[in-house]
Amino acid sequence: MSLQRRHPGLNLGAAHQEADDASEVLVFGFWVFMMSDLIVFGLLFATYATMLGATAGGPGPRDLFDLRSAFVETMLLLASSFTFGMASLALKYRRDRGRLLFWLGLTLALGAGFLGFEVHDFLAMIAKGGAPSRSGYLSAFFALVPLHGLHVTAASLWLVVLTVQSLVFGLDTRVKTGLLRLGILWHFLDLIWIGIFSFVYLAGLA
Amino acid sequence: MSGGRQELTPEAARERVQELRACVWGLGLALLLTLVPFALVALGGLPRQPTLWTIGLLALVQIVVHFRFFLHIDLSRQKREDLQLILFSLLILLIMVGGTLWIIFDLYVRMMPAMLP
Numbered sequence: 498m499s500l501q502r503r504h505p506g507l508n509l510g511a512a513h514q515e516a517d518d519a520s521e522v523l524v525f526g527f528w529v530f531m532m533s534d535l536i537v538f539g540l541l542f543a544t545y546a547t548m549l550g551a552t553a554g555g556p557g558p559r560d561l562f563d564l565r566s567a568f569v570e571t572m573l574l575l576a577s578s579f580t581f582g583m584a585s586l587a588l589k590y591r592r593d594r595g596r597l598l599f600w601l602g603l604t605l606a607l608g609a610g611f612l613g614f615e616v617h618d619f620l621a622m623i624a625k626g627g628a629p630s631r632s633g634y635l636s637a638f639f640a641l642v643p644l645h646g647l648h649v650t651a652a653s654l655w656l657v658v659l660t661v662q663s664l665v666f667g668l669d670t671r672v673k674t675g676l677l678r679l680g681i682l683w684h685f686l687d688l689i690w691i692g693i694f695s696f697v698y699l700a701g702l703a
Numbered sequence: 704m705s706g707g708r709q710e711l712t713p714e715a716a717r718e719r720v721q722e723l724r725a726c727v728w729g730l731g732l733a734l735l736l737t738l739v740p741f742a743l744v745a746l747g748g749l750p751r752q753p754t755l756w757t758i759g760l761l762a763l764v765q766i767v768v769h770f771r772f773f774l775h776i777d778l779s780r781q782k783r784e785d786l787q788l789i790l791f792s793l794l795i796l797l798i799m800v801g802g803t804l805w806i807i808f809d810l811y812v813r814m815m816p817a818m819l820p
């Protein structure tokens with residue numbers, strides 16, 4: 498029995514022979530793409546840091562950020578990372594579509610909750626005079642944080658598409674490798690959020 | 704293939720429990736590493752500089768925790784390629800981000816002290 502993992506990281510295991518073979522290259526390729534995304538986010542973090550002093554007399558972090566809201570967003574995204582982990586396990590070991598769809602649905606709901614809070618935050622910031630055009634600092638903020646939100650939106654859409662595909666086609670190889678890649682994206686976005694809540698929100702309010 | 708649960712072999716069942724445990728550990732550790740910095744900022748017990756250092760350090764630890772428990776990247780041989788890819792990307796990132804911050808903040812100190820945060 499070949500229970501050993503042949504390809505790196507998240508994987509489907511020996512019980513999914515065909516999909517496991519197919520995912521070997523796909524998953525590594527997706528990691529390469531993810532790392533290019535990491536560079537984008539990293540440089541936007543650097544831009545944000547250089548723009549910290551460029552408030553041009555406008556509102557700064559202390560006037561604009563809401564610690565409670567950032568905390569709720571952090572918890573929602575962390576919980577969604579956990580539920581996606583549970584969905585991966587349901588796919589890998591149970592091959593039980595009902596259970597898989599339950600966890601995916603929960604993940605989607607948590608992601609949507611996160612986005613709701615985030616949009617509410619941005620609108621509140623703009624209402625307090627923190628529009629992206631107000632200062633270099635705010636431009637850098639709105640380049641970094643909403644880009645992450647945009648990624649979460651795209652990942653949520655992908656999740657919906659994969660759910661529909663799994664209902665129409667069953668859990669075939671393409672759906673399974675898709676879920677594997679979406680898992681990497683989803684956990685990666687939670688990773689970027691660690692940087693955002695630590696270096697943007699917490700450091701801004703400390 | 705689609706519906707219906709199948710019987711797991713004993714090894715697979717054991718592996719499933721291991722992965723489940725990793726997932727729960729990841730959640731627990733991530734919660735701890737999130738709650739501590741939020742509490743520090745919310746309660747405001749420490750002076751600013753140590754608070755910032757603690758936030759940065761805990762963020763780094765949490766990133767490692769997420770890689771290990773959620774993305775299943777560890778030091779085992781099968782995951783070497785992924786780990787090398789990630790470490791090389793981080794090296795590139797470190798050079799670019801470090802270089803940016805160094806040059807720009809050096810310019811601020813020399814020419815535009817008003818831009819320092």
